[in-house]
Amino acid sequence: MAVTITVNGQDHTLDLDPRVTLLDALRDHLHLTGSKKGCDHGQCGACTVLLNGRRVNSCLCLAVMHDGDEVTTIEGLAEGGPSPLQEAFVAHDGMQCGYCTPGQICSATAMLDEVAAGWPSHVSASLDCPVELTHDELAERMSGNLCRCSCYPGINAAITEVARRGKTEATE
Amino acid sequence: MTIEMKIDGPETVNRTDDMAQGVLGRDSARPDGLAKATGRATYAAEAHPEGMLHGVLRRAPGIGAVRCPNLEAVRAMPGVRAVLRDARMVRNAAQGMADEAPVQGVDEAAYVGQPIALVVAETFEQARHAAQRLEVAIERTDLPIDPDAVEPEVPEAKQSSQGDLDAAMRNAALTIDADYTTSSMNSAAMEPHAAVAEWDGTTLTLRGALQMLRFNRNELADSVGLSAEHVRILAPYVGGGFGSKLGISADCVAAALAAMELGQPVRVVQHRRNVFEVNTRRSETRQRIRLAADADGRLIGLGHEALVSNLPEETFAEPVVQASHFAYPGAARTLGIRIARIHRPAAGSVRAPGEAVGVTASEVAMDELAYAAGVDPVELRLRNIPEEDPERGVPFSSHRLKAALLDGAERFGWSGRPMAPRQRREGEWWIGTGMAAAFRVNMVVEAQARIRLHGAGAVVETDMTDIGTGSYAIFQQVAAELLGLPLAQTEVRLGDTALPPGSGSGGSVGAASTGTAVWLAAMELRRQIAARLGCDEAELTLKDGTATAGNTRQDLADILSGAELTGTGHVKPGDAAEKVRQATYGAHFAEVAVNDVTGEVRMRRMQGTFSAGRILNRRTARSQCHGGMIWGIGMALTETMTHDRRDGHVVNRDLAEYHVPVNADVPPLDVHLLEERDPWAGPMQAKGIGELGICGAAGAILNAIHHACGARLRDFPATPDRVLAALE
Numbered sequence: 001m002a003v004t005i006t007v008n009g010q011d012h013t014l015d016l017d018p019r020v021t022l023l024d025a026l027r028d029h030l031h032l033t034g035s036k037k038g039c040d041h042g043q044c045g046a047c048t049v050l051l052n053g054r055r056v057n058s059c060l061c062l063a064v065m066h067d068g069d070e071v072t073t074i075e076g077l078a079e080g081g082p083s084p085l086q087e088a089f090v091a092h093d094g095m096q097c098g099y100c101t102p103g104q105i106c107s108a109t110a111m112l113d114e115v116a117a118g119w120p121s122h123v124s125a126s127l128d129c130p131v132e133l134t135h136d137e138l139a140e141r142m143s144g145n146l147c148r149c150s151c152y153p154g155i156n157a158a159i160t161e162v163a164r165r166g167k168t169e170a171t172e
Numbered sequence: 173m174t175i176e177m178k179i180d181g182p183e184t185v186n187r188t189d190d191m192a193q194g195v196l197g198r199d200s201a202r203p204d205g206l207a208k209a210t211g212r213a214t215y216a217a218e219a220h221p222e223g224m225l226h227g228v229l230r231r232a233p234g235i236g237a238v239r240c241p242n243l244e245a246v247r248a249m250p251g252v253r254a255v256l257r258d259a260r261m262v263r264n265a266a267q268g269m270a271d272e273a274p275v276q277g278v279d280e281a282a283y284v285g286q287p288i289a290l291v292v293a294e295t296f297e298q299a300r301h302a303a304q305r306l307e308v309a310i311e312r313t314d315l316p317i318d319p320d321a322v323e324p325e326v327p328e329a330k331q332s333s334q335g336d337l338d339a340a341m342r343n344a345a346l347t348i349d350a351d352y353t354t355s356s357m358n359s360a361a362m363e364p365h366a367a368v369a370e371w372d373g374t375t376l377t378l379r380g381a382l383q384m385l386r387f388n389r390n391e392l393a394d395s396v397g398l399s400a401e402h403v404r405i406l407a408p409y410v411g412g413g414f415g416s417k418l419g420i421s422a423d424c425v426a427a428a429l430a431a432m433e434l435g436q437p438v439r440v441v442q443h444r445r446n447v448f449e450v451n452t453r454r455s456e457t458r459q460r461i462r463l464a465a466d467a468d469g470r471l472i473g474l475g476h477e478a479l480v481s482n483l484p485e486e487t488f489a490e491p492v493v494q495a496s497h498f499a500y501p502g503a504a505r506t507l508g509i510r511i512a513r514i515h516r517p518a519a520g521s522v523r524a525p526g527e528a529v530g531v532t533a534s535e536v537a538m539d540e541l542a543y544a545a546g547v548d549p550v551e552l553r554l555r556n557i558p559e560e561d562p563e564r565g566v567p568f569s570s571h572r573l574k575a576a577l578l579d580g581a582e583r584f585g586w587s588g589r590p591m592a593p594r595q596r597r598e599g600e601w602w603i604g605t606g607m608a609a610a611f612r613v614n615m616v617v618e619a620q621a622r623i624r625l626h627g628a629g630a631v632v633e634t635d636m637t638d639i640g641t642g643s644y645a646i647f648q649q650v651a652a653e654l655l656g657l658p659l660a661q662t663e664v665r666l667g668d669t670a671l672p673p674g675s676g677s678g679g680s681v682g683a684a685s686t687g688t689a690v691w692l693a694a695m696e697l698r699r700q701i702a703a704r705l706g707c708d709e710a711e712l713t714l715k716d717g718t719a720t721a722g723n724t725r726q727d728l729a730d731i732l733s734g735a736e737l738t739g740t741g742h743v744k745p746g747d748a749a750e751k752v753r754q755a756t757y758g759a760h761f762a763e764v765a766v767n768d769v770t771g772e773v774r775m776r777r778m779q780g781t782f783s784a785g786r787i788l789n790r791r792t793a794r795s796q797c798h799g800g801m802i803w804g805i806g807m808a809l810t811e812t813m814t815h816d817r818r819d820g821h822v823v824n825r826d827l828a829e830y831h832v833p834v835n836a837d838v839p840p841l842d843v844h845l846l847e848e849r850d851p852w853a854g855p856m857q858a859k860g861i862g863e864l865g866i867c868g869a870a871g872a873i874l875n876a877i878h879h880a881c882g883a884r885l886r887d888f889p890a891t892p893d894r895v896l897a898a899l900e
């Protein structure tokens with residue numbers, strides 16, 4: 001089946017078996033291997049990409065269902081130089097083996113937007129207060145991305161630093 | 173030229189501290205960090221050679237003789253190129269450092285989940301579909317799967333006894349005698365095992381997710397029937413291993429056989445559910461621990477006897493009592509390992525084999541002894557630090573347990589803790605604190621590395637892997653430090669068997685073993701530079717690309733004047749290990765909340781202080797310690813592979829059902845690394861740190877649960893059902 005997907009700003013028309021997941025379309029057909037496959041079952045978050053700006057597990061998406069959609073991968077976030085989160089993950093050692101890292105960074109990118117938009121989480125005190133990115137809020141919102149190397153302290157430090165910087169920039 | 177060194181005695185010269193560049197030991201970023209953060213780092217499954225086919229493994233659904241009645245029909249399915257049932261396919265991954273093929277064959281399934289066929293097709297989707305359609309008929313054999321239901325093997329070499337422990341137990345003022353259990357556990361590295369194999373008619377090239385390439389090459393060659401010169405393995409990036417990628421795995425051998433048969437590249441990626449079955453798990457353990465002490469809590473006798481399991485023909489037995497040989501004193505000692513031969517998936521090394529479960533259980537027993545004696549748990553450990561190895565009577569190479577205990581207690585705010593349990597309550601939650609000591613043996617193994625030095629900088633080369641441990645970072649620092657080069661001018665190439673054979677990653681040996689080989693290679697280059705300047709190596713100062721000797725200073729590039737110098741280092745273990753006992757030490761402190769109504773346990777905070785000789789990179793070392801401590805949280809609270817009672821199959825064989833700690837399970841962690849030099853650890857005086865953080869960590873958590881709510885748990889993990897039962 002033919003499908004056209006915009007990936008990192010570029011249109012790609014692919015002729016795909018309908019069983020091909022969005023993750024495999026990226027990795028095996030477009031050779032964008034930055035998105036990782038940890039479980040193929042929506043259990044680990046390694047395959048997280050931004051789909052029309054929101055984070056999704058791309059292993060749970062069939063590529064042919066995304067005709068006309070816009071996808072941003074970890075490679076896309078680095079276009080024009082590494083993003084602040086990508087740099088902060090290196091600075092705070094938010095990685096060891098690096099296999100979960102692209103998923104963590106894509107997830108965190110969207111998560112910061114969700115916080116800015118005031119979306120509540122399971123640990124938020126109420127449904128309509130502005131969200132403050134405390135340790136509990138951050139940990140809750142990032143718990144869909146497993147890291148077996150267990151770099152959570154570094155991951156959280158990196159995200160917190162970027163969130164704080166973003167906030168100061170917004171109020172300046 | 174090569175410098176060879178055998179570690180036979182203490183290295184008292186300590187040349188490392190004379191170096192001038194000032195990069196070694198620093199908190200500095202991984203050179204491979206940005207490639208990983210931007211998705212440019214490529215792992216095993218990510219090569220895409222022209223014409224690559226896709227293979228999917230089919231598993232045995234039962235134990236017994238295997239047949240595939242519809243094999244021909246599957247072979248005729250769209251896109252299918254082969255259904256491989258080759259007798260050379262392997263039963264399970266090889267054990268670490270096996271250096272030869274593991275057990276092979278597809279006609280008899282020894283455990284549920286054993287790969288018995290590889291279906292190869294043009295696309296992944298076709299291969300997966302066809303593999304699902306392949307019928308597997310099992311003629312079931314009734315084989316034991318319960319470790320408690322068989323008569324275990326009692327290998328003589330794994331038993332040791334000194335003095336009369338029974339008498340010590342009878343005469344002691346205080347005794348503890350209890351059984352502790354730990355569960356089957358899985359490494360669950362985030363990158364599933366994967367291989368891309370290419371065969372050009374003479375040479376097999378395999379990209380694999382592997383930890384120890386120099387062994388893996390021989391294991392693969394032996395499995396498929398090639399000589400090792402015709403096998404090359406590449407693994408520049410490995411998505412975690414934790415022991416599960418030590419030996420050649422089923423995907424590698426199957427991909428290689430298929431590529432050789434079809435003459436086209438073949439990729440095989442294990443499904444996450446295969447990962448839980450086909451690669452070695454950590455054995456469950458049942459540990460009887462006996463402590464005999466005087467009225468002050470000073471040990472006079474110690475018993476640690478463990479039952480572990482494995483498949484027939486596997487050489488590995490979880491070395492549960494490894495640290496009990498030296499951790500605590502006591503003239504009467506009985507230690508031993510028994511092995512139940514059962515048909516659960518194979519057991520093997522998982523992060524800190526031995527101590528991860530053995531120290532963890534012993535540290536709960538020590539907490540029980542502290543309570544029996546009415547002595548603060550930190551003080552009890554301080555009273556029980558042996559003067560020398562209590563069994564072998566040799567000195568310790570260095571011993572920093574006391575320093576770690578005192579430092580950790582101070583940072584955690586331990587003093588003033590009320591000894592009695594159930595002292596603090598917040599709503600439904602009991603709050604408590606606990607601690608444990610950490611012990612892990614230290615080893616150096618054979619390793620080689622080469623450095624090529626040219627005008628623009630240096631290139632370090634070895635087949636060593638970086639599985640997240642920081643090999644790229646620390647080898648860069650070692651070479652830059654000795655050669656006086658900025659980090660940016662020091663490149664590191666790893667994970668290719670065409671390069672000199674390093675130690676491989678496993679058993680925390682990488683930094684000290686391959687790191688020492690890099691150190692020796694750099695020292696050889698310093699000698700060559702000194703020779704060019706007509707001075708002694710010891711007179712040479714190398715810094716920022718310049719060489720100073722006496723009152724002359726010259727650019728390194730001018731000294732080389734276009735030439736490339738090569739230095740090789742080769743380290744071998746000597747008899748240092750016989751002359752001293754060498755280990756790493758630490759202390760864990762934990763605060764938990766236990767829900768009185770649900771039995772749920774929540775971590776509040778954790779503190780770890782560790783000592784492992786010279787720390788080569790504080791940032792990557794700290795991350796390793798975080799990792800170990802968080803694995804301790806998993807072992808304490810959630811991780812358990814459940815085996816079906818009828819056929820031993822792993823019931824919870826994916827990441828939704830096997831619960832590794834997620835971000836929200838992890839409280840703020842504080843890690844402190846002590847400054848130490850261990851002269852018996854070679855010229856760098858550094859020891860391994862990748863596994864120390866897990867040793868004992870879960871014990872601190874169970875001790876904290878006891879302090880919080882009074883429930884003494886001896887079975888890991890402390891799931892809510894167990895906590896609730898113990899609360900009543």
Ligand code: FES
Pocket residue numbers: 036037038039040041042043044045046047048057058059060
């Ligand atoms: S690969 Fe998609 S969630 Fe694990």
Ligand code: FES
Pocket residue numbers: 094095096097098099100101146147148149150151362411412640
């Ligand atoms: S860095 Fe290895 S899994 Fe997260």
